[in-house]
Amino acid sequence: MLTRVKSAVANFMGGIMAGSSGSEHGGGGCGGSDLPLRFPYGRPEFLGLSQDEVECSADHIARPILILKETRRLPWATGYAEVINAGKSTHNEDQASCEVLTVKKKAGAITSTPNRNSAKRRSSLPNGEGLQLKENSESEGVSCHYWSLFDGHAGSGAAVVASRLLQHHVTEQLQDIVEILKNSAVLPPTCLGEEPDHTPANSRTLTRAASLRGGVGAPGSPSTPPTRFFTEKKIPHECLVIGALESAFKEMDLQIERERSSYSISGGCTALIVICLLGKLYVANAGDSRAIIIRNGEIIPMSSEFTPETERQRLQYLAFMQPHLLGNEFTHLEFPRRVQRKELGKKMLYRDFNMTGWAYKTIEDDDLKFPLIYGEGKKARVMATIGVTRGLGDHDLKVHDSNIYIKPFLSSAPERAPQKNTVSSHFYVEPKTKPPRNNNKKPKRKEIRLAATRGGDKGELEEGAQKVRLPVIR
Amino acid sequence: MLTRVKSAVANFMGGIMAGSSGSEHGGGGCGGSDLPLRFPYGRPEFLGLSQDEVECSADHIARPILILKETRRLPWATGYAEVINAGKSTHNEDQASCEVLTVKKKAGAITSTPNRNSAKRRSSLPNGEGLQLKENSESEGVSCHYWSLFDGHAGSGAAVVASRLLQHHVTEQLQDIVEILKNSAVLPPTCLGEEPDHTPANSRTLTRAASLRGGVGAPGSPSTPPTRFFTEKKIPHECLVIGALESAFKEMDLQIERERSSYSISGGCTALIVICLLGKLYVANAGDSRAIIIRNGEIIPMSSEFTPETERQRLQYLAFMQPHLLGNEFTHLEFPRRVQRKELGKKMLYRDFNMTGWAYKTIEDDDLKFPLIYGEGKKARVMATIGVTRGLGDHDLKVHDSNIYIKPFLSSAPERAPQKNTVSSHFYVEPKTKPPRNNNKKPKRKEIRLAATRGGDKGELEEGAQKVRLPVIR
Numbered sequence: 033m034l035t036r037v038k039s040a041v042a043n044f045m046g047g048i049m050a051g052s053s054g055s056e057h058g059g060g061g062c063g064g065s066d067l068p069l070r071f072p073y074g075r076p077e078f079l080g081l082s083q084d085e086v087e088c089s090a091d092h093i094a095r096p097i098l099i100l101k102e103t104r105r106l107p108w109a110t111g112y113a114e115v116i117n118a119g120k121s122t123h124n125e126d127q128a129s130c131e132v133l134t135v136k137k138k139a140g141a142i143t144s145t146p147n148r149n150s151a152k153r154r155s156s157l158p159n160g161e162g163l164q165l166k167e168n169s170e171s172e173g174v175s176c177h178y179w180s181l182f183d184g185h186a187g188s189g190a191a192v193v194a195s196r197l198l199q200h201h202v203t204e205q206l207q208d209i210v211e212i213l214k215n216s217a218v219l220p221p222t223c224l225g226e227e228p229d230h231t232p233a234n235s236r237t238l239t240r241a242a243s244l245r246g247g248v249g250a251p252g253s254p255s256t257p258p259t260r261f262f263t264e265k266k267i268p269h270e271c272l273v274i275g276a277l278e279s280a281f282k283e284m285d286l287q288i289e290r291e292r293s294s295y296s297i298s299g300g301c302t303a304l305i306v307i308c309l310l311g312k313l314y315v316a317n318a319g320d321s322r323a324i325i326i327r328n329g330e331i332i333p334m335s336s337e338f339t340p341e342t343e344r345q346r347l348q349y350l351a352f353m354q355p356h357l358l359g360n361e362f363t364h365l366e367f368p369r370r371v372q373r374k375e376l377g378k379k380m381l382y383r384d385f386n387m388t389g390w391a392y393k394t395i396e397d398d399d400l401k402f403p404l405i406y407g408e409g410k411k412a413r414v415m416a417t418i419g420v421t422r423g424l425g426d427h428d429l430k431v432h433d434s435n436i437y438i439k440p441f442l443s444s445a446p447e448r449a450p451q452k453n454t455v456s457s458h459f460y461v462e463p464k465t466k467p468p469r470n471n472n473k474k475p476k477r478k479e480i481r482l483a484a485t486r487g488g489d490k491g492e493l494e495e496g497a498q499k500v501r502l503p504v505i506r
Numbered sequence: 507m508l509t510r511v512k513s514a515v516a517n518f519m520g521g522i523m524a525g526s527s528g529s530e531h532g533g534g535g536c537g538g539s540d541l542p543l544r545f546p547y548g549r550p551e552f553l554g555l556s557q558d559e560v561e562c563s564a565d566h567i568a569r570p571i572l573i574l575k576e577t578r579r580l581p582w583a584t585g586y587a588e589v590i591n592a593g594k595s596t597h598n599e600d601q602a603s604c605e606v607l608t609v610k611k612k613a614g615a616i617t618s619t620p621n622r623n624s625a626k627r628r629s630s631l632p633n634g635e636g637l638q639l640k641e642n643s644e645s646e647g648v649s650c651h652y653w654s655l656f657d658g659h660a661g662s663g664a665a666v667v668a669s670r671l672l673q674h675h676v677t678e679q680l681q682d683i684v685e686i687l688k689n690s691a692v693l694p695p696t697c698l699g700e701e702p703d704h705t706p707a708n709s710r711t712l713t714r715a716a717s718l719r720g721g722v723g724a725p726g727s728p729s730t731p732p733t734r735f736f737t738e739k740k741i742p743h744e745c746l747v748i749g750a751l752e753s754a755f756k757e758m759d760l761q762i763e764r765e766r767s768s769y770s771i772s773g774g775c776t777a778l779i780v781i782c783l784l785g786k787l788y789v790a791n792a793g794d795s796r797a798i799i800i801r802n803g804e805i806i807p808m809s810s811e812f813t814p815e816t817e818r819q820r821l822q823y824l825a826f827m828q829p830h831l832l833g834n835e836f837t838h839l840e841f842p843r844r845v846q847r848k849e850l851g852k853k854m855l856y857r858d859f860n861m862t863g864w865a866y867k868t869i870e871d872d873d874l875k876f877p878l879i880y881g882e883g884k885k886a887r888v889m890a891t892i893g894v895t896r897g898l899g900d901h902d903l904k905v906h907d908s909n910i911y912i913k914p915f916l917s918s919a920p921e922r923a924p925q926k927n928t929v930s931s932h933f934y935v936e937p938k939t940k941p942p943r944n945n946n947k948k949p950k951r952k953e954i955r956l957a958a959t960r961g962g963d964k965g966e967l968e969e970g971a972q973k974v975r976l977p978v979i980r
Contacts, residue, residue, distance in 0.1 A: 265843065380696060380697045390748075
């Protein structure tokens with residue numbers, strides 16, 4: 033019992049998870065696993081820190097703000113700053129990366145090993161000279177800028193792995209479609225190996241009945257006309273890129289799931305990536321980080337956050353449809369607060385999965401179970417355990433002191449917002465602010481930032497109401 | 507087979523449903539049912555048409571536009587116009603109503619008969635003098651304006667019933683909370699029979715672990731503090747109204763389901779209602795009708811449409827989770843067009859429930875099934891049968907020539923948009939435009955309109971690019 037209460041209090045104090053170990057170091061070691069790390073722990077490659085500097089960055093007293101060294105350039109004059117979360121975990125569980133990816137058409141069949149680096153990838157390291165796109169240097173391939181940000185929890189393992197491997201999955205997925213993307217004048221073919229369709233769609237709809245039963249014009253009937261007889265949706269090139277990013281997130285999560293039998297990959301992480309490809313900016317976000325563009329002082333949101341509150345209906349619906357996932361300990365209904373036994377038979381406000389308003393219901397025994405989603409704002413939790421609802425990893429995460437897995441409720445599917453790239457844009461990504469663990473007098477700081485400003489401008493980061501000016505990093 | 511193809515062609519020609527009978531008259535008679543009608547067929551009460559006029563309104567050659575008679579006033583100088591859908595159904599399957607509801611606190615226990623008129627309701631008929639709210643005339647009750655619009659399909663039964671009864675369900679639901687709503691200075695009590703909570707929320711979060719296991723402060727433990735110790739969401743009054751409208755839609759749909767064993771209630775209908783209650787305008791929409799406000803020439807959307815395309819991911823997710831609903835004839839995956847057998851093993855574009863982009867997948871046998879959602883724009887259908895995904899009725903609707911029910915995919919849950927009522931607002935509701943059944947030379951017309959303008963202004967209805975000026979009805 034003592035452990036339970038202690039864990040509950042730790043949870044209350046600001047940790048994302050009950051039972052989260054703050055003492056582990058690096059990409060593994062959760063629960064005393066003897067498995068090797070998938071990758072050694074470190075800070076983002078583009079910072080180019082020595083091992084000593086990495087250690088210093090985790091000083092919870094000084095809490096140094098890490099920024100890019102003057103000699104290190106990132107594309108779009110990207111600025112970056114991070115600071116350790118006060119007292120929450122020994123080391124910073126967040127990760128980031130910035131690279132130029134070169135996507136070339138795959139030779140031969142699709143490779144089945146997701147993390148095989150079949151595409152050339154230039155890193156900003158070790159020369160520190162940064163990532164400049166060589167315009168048209170690779171006549172066959174397409175280059176794109178790639179930024180990523182991972183907000184880790186319950187260990188840094190998933191965030192470290194994702195910061196090293198997600199770009200490979202992105203490249204892998206884009207390889208399949210790079211030739212199609214380059215040919216922007218022709219719509220993507222519906223079926224590979226067929227001639228692209230140049231005729232207008234929607235000339236006629238054939239219904240299911242005729243189609244299924246082999247009516248006139250149905251496939252397989254003697255008078256079957258060519259494909260373009262049917263209604264056919266035209267899929268623009270951008271949708272293929274979005275699909276590729278979605279697939280990359282899914283593959284990354286599957287790889288983490290697979291490899292945790294061979295490696296120690298602790299915890300989970302949100303994932304937010306941005307790629308600039310063929311003149312368009314794509315943002316894929318699974319979690320509660322934020323991407324915004326600052327253009328002429330105007331802030332343009334480029335993503336929306338996934339939290340237990342914004343995803344309430346999806347989560348409740350899943351629990352309603354598959355109640356066994358609740359392990360008989362939780363109810364999928366939402367109440368404004370915990371129901372007490374003495375309130376049985378009384379009427380209390382509640383919300384079901386298909387409601388956005390509230391209504392009164394008579395309290396029954398089942399309503400005494402803990403609510404699937406509980407708490408408000410930053411304290412909102414799924415099954416009293418986790419405060420984010422999308423991301424990577426967390427495959428072994430269970431409700432404290434139970435056998436109930438959280439993962440079925442966590443989606444790795446990102447939300448995407450394609451946006452035309454205007455060269456004058458400011459690009460700016462920030463993770464969710466987390467409250468410091470203890471209420472000491474230190475000013476509240478955000479953990480990590482990723483910002484790009486156009487050369488010549490001053491980088492400006494907002495910290496709540498307070499504005500902090502950072503030196504422009506070139 | 508001939509029937510199947512015939513039905514398929516009829517479907518193609520613009521009917522919403524395969525097998526829809528255009529010959530029935532009134533609120534029932536589907537499939538030769540011997541059951542009595544729940545209500546006789548007619549046009550909206552506020553039009554005050556004679557039986558002769560009702561017959562004339564269904565003239566498919568003249569297609570008269572029906573508007574309000576000069577002597578009939580509706581609140582907010584509501585304008586209204588309708589015209590029969592060219593050749594699609596013998597009679598107009600759409601319905602509308604406009605009333606003043608007076609909501610009084612229920613005496614004693616909650617009545618269990620939903621359509622019992624326990625609240626006073628003033629109708630615009632028979633005196634034709636319209637619906638003026640008597641300010642403060644009922645010291646105990648609250649009056650509100652109510653507008654409704656129902657776009658019927660496959661018979662007028664559901665639309666007729668909903669236009670007569672949904673307002674009772676709304677009244678019924680509001681009765682439970684009217685006393686709470688009137689007391690706007692105090693937040694709604696979380697639990698009825700308790701004192702409303704005046705203390706600020708969020709003073710402390712108690713975790714599930716402590717709460718479930720009886721830790722300090724958990725309910726039932728000896729030191730249990732009063733309720734306000736726990737995190738408690740504050741629910742504003744508007745959320746109760748929204749919840750009441752949601753419950754009203756659900757109850758209306760359940761009543762139709764129940765009563766179809768006693769009455770003939772054919773088809774289904776979308777439902778869009780607007781109420782103006784205590785100075786706020788609430789829009790609840792289940793279907794693809796639209797509510798907009800025109801304010802100083804600016805159009806403010808007040809609802810969004812539910813169609814197979816906008817609800818694709820919800821429908822695919824349901825089918826993914828409960829594949830038996832597809833009856834082994836459909837696939838929950840989306841393809842840009844029908845997959846042909848000869849394409850087995852090739853790669854084709856597809857979308858799953860958790861994707862907004864498109865990716866290529868290798869075609870398997872299962873992909874040859876008909877897609878759950880097929881077609882684009884106005885031709886998009888769920889299981890090749892129905893073009894709307896929310897509404898009332900349709901409990902017996904099956905995929906043509908099969909035993910697969912559509913209803914599990916149709917939600918009666920409305921979307922709501924609460925909006926502050928500005929008296930200078932123009933209010934305007936229009937149903938989806940439907941294409942005429944045959945391509946004759948007649949200009950395309952919309953079926954039914956409901957519009958309110960402030961006295962003194964000209965009512966203005968947009969018909970595609972063409973603007974139609976209607977006389978202002980007072």
